[in-house]
Amino acid sequence: MYFNKGTFTVIAGPCAVESTEQCLTIAEGVKKHGAHIFRGGAYKPRSSPFNFQGLELEGLEILQKVRLLMPIVTEVTQVSTVPIVANSTNILQIGTRNMHNIELLKAVGKENKPVMLKRGYAALIEEEWIMAAKYLQLEGTEEIIMCERGIRTFEPYTRNTLDISAVCAIKTLTDYCVIIDPSHATGRPEMIIPLSLAAAAVGADGIMVEVHNDPEKALCDGHQAITIEQFGQLMEKLKPVVNAVGRHL
Ligand code: PEP
Numbered sequence: 001m002y003f004n005k006g007t008f009t010v011i012a013g014p015c016a017v018e019s020t021e022q023c024l025t026i027a028e029g030v031k032k033h034g035a036h037i038f039r040g041g042a043y044k045p046r047s048s049p050f051n052f053q054g055l056e057l058e059g060l061e062i063l064q065k066v067r068l069l070m071p072i073v074t075e076v077t078q079v080s081t082v083p084i085v086a087n088s089t090n091i092l093q094i095g096t097r098n099m100h101n102i103e104l105l106k107a108v109g110k111e112n113k114p115v116m117l118k119r120g121y122a123a124l125i126e127e128e129w130i131m132a133a134k135y136l137q138l139e140g141t142e143e144i145i146m147c148e149r150g151i152r153t154f155e156p157y158t159r160n161t162l163d164i165s166a167v168c169a170i171k172t173l174t175d176y177c178v179i180i181d182p183s184h185a186t187g188r189p190e191m192i193i194p195l196s197l198a199a200a201a202v203g204a205d206g207i208m209v210e211v212h213n214d215p216e217k218a219l220c221d222g223h224q225a226i227t228i229e230q231f232g233q234l235m236e237k238l239k240p241v242v243n244a245v246g247r248h249l
């Protein structure tokens with residue numbers, strides 16, 4: 001099990017896998033500061049077809065080098081690539097756009113691998129997000145990590161609106177672990193530290209944060225990434241809050 005209720009698990013890494021050098025630089029940097037799991041997308045479901053779509057198979061190969069350093073999570077976007085992505089990762093990620101993709105949920109569930117299930121950006125907690133998790137569970141997934149990544153509201157100042165109450169709802173309604181992704185929830189690097197502290201305080205089991213060695217040159221979501229140095233500050237500030245709620249980093 002990668003997550004449990006006594007620790008606070010931190011996932012960090014770039015939005016997208018861009019190169020071996022980029023991934024290893026970020027992985028070494030975040031590991032040094034205490035990150036537990038590396039993230040990075042090889043398959044990127046982008047809203048615009050004109051944006052970088054990910055390195056796909058080449059990206060999965062790069063991720064194998066990162067796996068020599070630490071466990072990883074990466075997104076799977078379609079049924080046909082479930083076996084290859086499952087073989088290439090420790091945790092499979094299902095993204096917000098695919099949370100409602102029943103066939104994908106079933107195919108991923110059959111792999112019997114840990115799954116991080118991001119909340120659809122307009123998904124109801126009880127009737128939709130938890131039911132999507134049940135599809136995974138019924139097929140055989142034993143470790144499900146629910147990830148609140150912000151929902152769409154009328155407010156444009158943040159990319160989405162972080163629904164921190166979703167953590168309490170998941171804890172009340174299920175036994176699943178639940179984490180917060182402040183990067184996609186806000187799209188604003190200056191909000192990552194305060195909302196990560198809020199995640200720890202509210203009882204989340206961890207966070208997932210986008211970190212880049214050179215955010216201005218990132219091929220994907222650079223505007224919301226924090227630097228490796230800022231990630232170090234985040235980990236320092238998290239420690240006392242995590243300890244205060246009876247957990248450890
Ligand atoms: C991601 O985590 O890289 C991602 C695309 O997130 P979401 O599916 O929440 O938009």
Ligand code: MN
Nearest residue numbers: 015210220221
């Ligand atoms: Mn991203």
